[in-house]
Amino acid sequence: MGDALAALFWREVKIARRTGGAASIGIVFFLVLATIFPFAVGPDLNLLARLGPAILWIAVLLSTLLGLDRLFQADHEDGSLDLMLTSATPLELIVLVKCAGHWLTTALPLVIVAPLFGLALAQDAAALARLTLSLLVGTPALTLIGAVGAAVTVSLRRGGLLMAVLVLPLAIPVLIFGVSAAGIGATDPVPFAAPLAILGALSLAAIAGAPFAAAAALRYAGE
Amino acid sequence: MHLEVSEIRVERGGRRVLDGLSFALAAGEALIVTGPNGAGKSTLLRALAGLLPLAAGRIAVTGPKDAPPCREIVHYLGHVDGSKASLTAAENLSFWAAILGRGSALRPPEALASFALAHAADLPLAVLSAGQRRRVGLARLLIAARPIWLLDEPMTALDTASRARLLDFIRAHLGQGGLVVAATHAALDLPNARQLALRH
Amino acid sequence: MPNIANPTIFLSFVRRLLPWSAALAIILLTLGLYLTFFVAPPDYQQGETVKIMYLHVPAAWLSLFIYIVMTVAALGTLVWRHPLADAGQKAAAPLGAAFTFICLATGSLWGKPMWGTWWVWDARLTSVLVLFLIYLALIALWQAIEEPGRAARAAAIMTLVGAVNLPIIKFSVDWWNTLHQPASVFRIGGPAIAISMLLPLIVMAIAATFLFLTLHMMAIRNEILRRRLRRLTILAAEQSDAPAYIAPEPAR
Numbered sequence: 001m002g003d004a005l006a007a008l009f010w011r012e013v014k015i016a017r018r019t020g021g022a023a024s025i026g027i028v029f030f031l032v033l034a035t036i037f038p039f040a041v042g043p044d045l046n047l048l049a050r051l052g053p054a055i056l057w058i059a060v061l062l063s064t065l066l067g068l069d070r071l072f073q074a075d076h077e078d079g080s081l082d083l084m085l086t087s088a089t090p091l092e093l094i095v096l097v098k099c100a101g102h103w104l105t106t107a108l109p110l111v112i113v114a115p116l117f118g119l120a121l122a123q124d125a126a127a128l129a130r131l132t133l134s135l136l137v138g139t140p141a142l143t144l145i146g147a148v149g150a151a152v153t154v155s156l157r158r159g160g161l162l163m164a165v166l167v168l169p170l171a172i173p174v175l176i177f178g179v180s181a182a183g184i185g186a187t188d189p190v191p192f193a194a195p196l197a198i199l200g201a202l203s204l205a206a207i208a209g210a211p212f213a214a215a216a217a218l219r220y221a222g223e
Numbered sequence: 224m225h226l227e228v229s230e231i232r233v234e235r236g237g238r239r240v241l242d243g244l245s246f247a248l249a250a251g252e253a254l255i256v257t258g259p260n261g262a263g264k265s266t267l268l269r270a271l272a273g274l275l276p277l278a279a280g281r282i283a284v285t286g287p288k289d290a291p292p293c294r295e296i297v298h299y300l301g302h303v304d305g306s307k308a309s310l311t312a313a314e315n316l317s318f319w320a321a322i323l324g325r326g327s328a329l330r331p332p333e334a335l336a337s338f339a340l341a342h343a344a345d346l347p348l349a350v351l352s353a354g355q356r357r358r359v360g361l362a363r364l365l366i367a368a369r370p371i372w373l374l375d376e377p378m379t380a381l382d383t384a385s386r387a388r389l390l391d392f393i394r395a396h397l398g399q400g401g402l403v404v405a406a407t408h409a410a411l412d413l414p415n416a417r418q419l420a421l422r423h
Numbered sequence: 424m425p426n427i428a429n430p431t432i433f434l435s436f437v438r439r440l441l442p443w444s445a446a447l448a449i450i451l452l453t454l455g456l457y458l459t460f461f462v463a464p465p466d467y468q469q470g471e472t473v474k475i476m477y478l479h480v481p482a483a484w485l486s487l488f489i490y491i492v493m494t495v496a497a498l499g500t501l502v503w504r505h506p507l508a509d510a511g512q513k514a515a516a517p518l519g520a521a522f523t524f525i526c527l528a529t530g531s532l533w534g535k536p537m538w539g540t541w542w543v544w545d546a547r548l549t550s551v552l553v554l555f556l557i558y559l560a561l562i563a564l565w566q567a568i569e570e571p572g573r574a575a576r577a578a579a580i581m582t583l584v585g586a587v588n589l590p591i592i593k594f595s596v597d598w599w600n601t602l603h604q605p606a607s608v609f610r611i612g613g614p615a616i617a618i619s620m621l622l623p624l625i626v627m628a629i630a631a632t633f634l635f636l637t638l639h640m641m642a643i644r645n646e647i648l649r650r651r652l653r654r655l656t657i658l659a660a661e662q663s664d665a666p667a668y669i670a671p672e673p674a675r
Contacts (some may be wrong), residue, residue, distance in 0.1 A: 089322065156567055
């Protein structure tokens with residue numbers, strides 16, 4: 001079973017690297033989102049410094065979720081999902097490993113480039129560190145919550161928008177604690193350890209729970 | 224190894240596709256399922272693979288040892304192959320070998336050679352023709368040892384030589400005591416073949 | 424048609440029960456509104472606007488109660504694959520959205536004289552707004568999937584995921600709220616509430632519950648009939664009898 005999961009993980013990574021689409025478009029989308037915010041709120045650096053963590057977290061949230069709609073759809077369309085169901089490996093673990101591969105290839109690059117955009121939004125070094133750490137801890141929850149939405153809408157040809165509608169309300173807690181951990185204001189002292197711990201708890205809970213919901217939805221989709 | 228299907232009923236989308244269907248297959252026997260489109264050939268294969276729930280009846284596999292659930296010992300060959308265009312033929316096959324469990328079967332290069340694709344092992348599927356891709360899908364039957372083969376229209380997109388080759392492998396599988404259920408429009412020349420004609 | 428057996432019993436049950444529950448809902452609503460407008464005292468600070476509460480609180484109660492009903496129905500769909508549970512889920516979602524909307528609208532109307540603005544990001548109101556979004560998302564999911572059984576299973580999974588998430592959302596919105604503004608504006612309930620206010624409130628809550636049960640039964644009935652119509656349409660399309668088989672024989 002370990003062999004099967006390792007093979008699945010490397011297959012996900014290889015496909016993402018060779019098709020190249022998902023990760024790089026995700027980063028470009030993230031860049032576009034972070035760029036249009038100053039046009040909406042104005043170029044005032046003090047204001048941007050205050051809003052920076054919120055802007056970057058929303059940009060990461062949308063880039064992660066919008067990149068997820070194909071997570072299971074490709075496997076559903078080409079029959080891979082049917083074959084995985086005939087495996088002795090539980091579908092829940094398959095879902096978890098697919099999410100891990102997806103997180104590594106699309107969410108982690110966002111976490112890595114986010115501080116660069118943070119510089120443009122007048123974030124100081126401490127704020128950048130907090131932002132990066134909060135994204136690192138929080139993005140697994142986003143990927144897994146999104147995976148449930150992706151699994152539920154897997155058989156719908158144009159399920160992307162519906163998936164966002166289903167998933168975004170459920171991502172509110174992650175956003176709240178993520179932005180809190182990243183620091184809402186650059187000046188006033190904001191608690192850091194508590195929201196970060198809760199964010200970690202949300203990610204762990206999503207890792208433990210979401211694969212069951214997603215796997216159930218995928219089984220029903222094959223019927 | 225013995226497959227027994229008793230009085231199964233399968234519904235899809237509120238439609239009763241199969242109802243009261245029973246048959247039994249012993250080791251080394253093949254079942255050729257024929258019938259017009261929409262008669263339930265694919266539905267039967269998907270139900271046997273455990274991909275569709277039974278509204279009634281049961282599917283039982285009895286073997287020499289305690290048999291695992293039916294879905295874990297079947298090779299399901301559907302209309303699509305579950306292969307990825309960006310991976311090479313060998314990579315696709317070794318992935319399915321890991322997922323389906325290898326057993327005592329061939330290694331990916333040997334399986335590809337069996338379908339005259341030795342030269343294509345390291346080429347991405349994107350550059351292969353439809354017929355070659357289908358053969359990569361068929362080679363999956365050889366890389367994991369699973370006793371029950373469920374073949375949905377296995378002869379589509381194959382040239383005469385590949386058809387003959389596939390028939391040879393099916394015969395060899397039956398000769399080793401395997402079971403085959405094949406849904407097909409074309410006649411299959413197999414020993415020990417039973418016929419099941421579905422109609423609306 | 425084994426699946427229809429239970430819904431058939433259910434339909435005859437509904438036919439007998441519906442007049443009674445509808446009558447009860449109307450009587451209780453009349454009584455509740457009478458108590459609200461002629462018995463309950465105006466608040467010494469808020470004046471007559473406090474009477475919005477007698478609509479707002481029952482709607483808030485129903486917005487949660489309907490989600491609980493939907494969660495139970497979702498379990499019925501996934502565990503027993505019961506068509507009645509499917510219908511119960513589907514019928515509850517728009518009602519839940521409607522009562523949640525009433526709760527939000529009355530909250531906003533009540534807030535205008537109190538806060539001087541139509542909306543504040545109060546923790547309680549914000550949580551209800553998120554609940555409203557979840558109801559709308561579930562309705563969208565129901566509409567997106569054509570085949571009713573498949574739609575029911577997808578909606579059931581999302582409903583259960585939502586049920587697990589709602590307490591987390593509530594907790595995080597409360598946390599977010601205390602971070603940004605010190606105290607919640609709403610203060611209802613507690614020992615301060617007088618019996619002359621509590622009684623109309625309870626009557627209105629029970630009346631609203633019966634109103635929901637009546638509407639829910641009617642909607643389930645419609646859904647069952649809609650499914651039958653769909654099945655008959657499919658049968659008409661097939662234009663033949665049940666599938667029959669030629670028994671397998673060895674062909675040598």
